[in-house]
Amino acid sequence: xxxxxxxxxxxxxxxxxxxxxxxxxxxxxxxxxxxxxxxxxxxxxxxxxxxxxxxxxxxxxxxxxxxxxxxxxxxxxxxxxxxxxxxxxxxxxxxxxxxxxxxxxxxxxxxxxxxxxxxxxxxxxxxxxxxxxxxxxxxxxxxxxxxxxxxxxxxxxxxxxxxxxxxxxxxxxxxxxxxxxxxxxxxxxxxxxxxxxxxxxxxxxxxxxxxxxxxxxxxxxxxxxxxxxxxxxxxxxxxxxxxxxxxxxxxxxxxxxxxxxxxxxxxxxxxxxxxxxxxxxxxxxxxxxxxxxxxxxxxxxxxxxxxxxxxxxxxxxxxxxxxxxxxxxxxxxxxxxxxxxxxxxxxxxxxxxxxxxxxxxxxxxxxxxxxxxxxx
Numbered sequence: 001x002x003x004x005x006x007x008x009x010x011x012x013x014x015x016x017x018x019x020x021x022x023x024x025x026x027x028x029x030x031x032x033x034x035x036x037x038x039x040x041x042x043x044x045x046x047x048x049x050x051x052x053x054x055x056x057x058x059x060x061x062x063x064x065x066x067x068x069x070x071x072x073x074x075x076x077x078x079x080x081x082x083x084x085x086x087x088x089x090x091x092x093x094x095x096x097x098x099x100x101x102x103x104x105x106x107x108x109x110x111x112x113x114x115x116x117x118x119x120x121x122x123x124x125x126x127x128x129x130x131x132x133x134x135x136x137x138x139x140x141x142x143x144x145x146x147x148x149x150x151x152x153x154x155x156x157x158x159x160x161x162x163x164x165x166x167x168x169x170x171x172x173x174x175x176x177x178x179x180x181x182x183x184x185x186x187x188x189x190x191x192x193x194x195x196x197x198x199x200x201x202x203x204x205x206x207x208x209x210x211x212x213x214x215x216x217x218x219x220x221x222x223x224x225x226x227x228x229x230x231x232x233x234x235x236x237x238x239x240x241x242x243x244x245x246x247x248x249x250x251x252x253x254x255x256x257x258x259x260x261x262x263x264x265x266x267x268x269x270x271x272x273x274x275x276x277x278x279x280x281x282x283x284x285x286x287x288x289x290x291x292x293x294x295x296x297x298x299x300x301x302x303x304x305x306x307x308x309x310x311x312x313x314x315x316x317x318x319x320x321x322x323x324x325x326x327x328x329x330x331x332x333x334x335x336x337x338x339x340x341x342x343x344x345x346x347x348x349x350x351x352x353x354x355x356x357x358x359x360x361x362x363x364x365x366x367x368x369x370x371x372x373x374x375x376x
């Protein structure tokens with residue numbers, strides 16, 4: 001037996017602030033044969049509730065952490081191994097891990113990536129870089145989001161690329177000045193951001209409004225776009241839940257905001273109190289209300305998307321991957337249908353608008369496979 005025969009399932013680090021998680025419950029029993037993408041165990045952090053999916057085939061041989069246990073990042077949750085591996089070998093692997101594992105202390109961020117800022121046309125843009133690779137990629141969040149929208153994706157897709165996640169103006173910790181708030185204006189910010197970090201061309205991944213920003217940039221600068229991944233993207237049709245946009249912008253209290261956030265997911269349990277409180281904290285920052293109102297007035301006036309890029313993308317030579325959850329309540333999944341065969345489409349049943357969070361493993365695998373097929 002080699003170490004490769006045994007896979008130790010450990011507590012992931014979702015987002016920069018996470019230090020531990022609580023086991024909500026196991027979704028499979030011991031002795032169950034598992035495959036990559038199968039949801040194994042649900043974990044609750046201060047911000048979210050999310051499943052951990054298998055990344056390797058085998059059999060769930062041991063549940064080390066039990067329901068209700070609090071486990072630090074990197075701590076052992078369970079063991080996956082082939083059925084041919086003996087129980088004594090499993091026990092030895094667990095004992096070896098526990099003997100050498102040192103829990104990360106609260107506030108200890110020695111190995112954590114560092115948030116950086118770039119000056120782009122007078123705007124301070126916060127960003128996070130992960131990974132090293134010959135090719136670069138940029139992750140662009142949607143309306144009201146920030147770079148933490150990619151907490152379940154960033155590290156995974158950075159396994160072979162240099163991947164940047166940024167806060168658009170008016171969002172996260174970037175400057176709250178948004179100019180005219182148009183997609184064209186955000187596309188120019190993206191252009192300036194790439195220039196500031198010295199990236200001549202990149203794979204672009206955009207979610208919701210961020211997809212429309214990425215598409216706008218790609219159409220304006222096709223020579224700088226290695227590929228375009230659009231996740232539940234705006235810009236492909238006029239329909240959008242304008243009530244959600246208006247409700248998100250106007251909400252000032254928890255009981256006003258929570259119903260809007262619940263529309264983003266098929267499972268409302270994913271919306272923790274901390275998630276709601278953090279969103280409210282952002283919305284109360286100076287300049288945010290004005291920024292969101294400006295963007296919304298340009299993005300979806302009269303509850304309809306103002307800019308449709310579908311036909312331009314269809315006739316372009318830009319490699320495009322579209323990922324969508326079938327239960328999206330913000331932008332209908334119908335906008336991902338009836339596209340030509342050269343546009344790769346991944347429709348994921350049972351997931352909502354934040355499909356990159358709800359079905360992270362599936363989304364990550366689709367993105368990595370797409371990038372590999374487009375390697376220059």
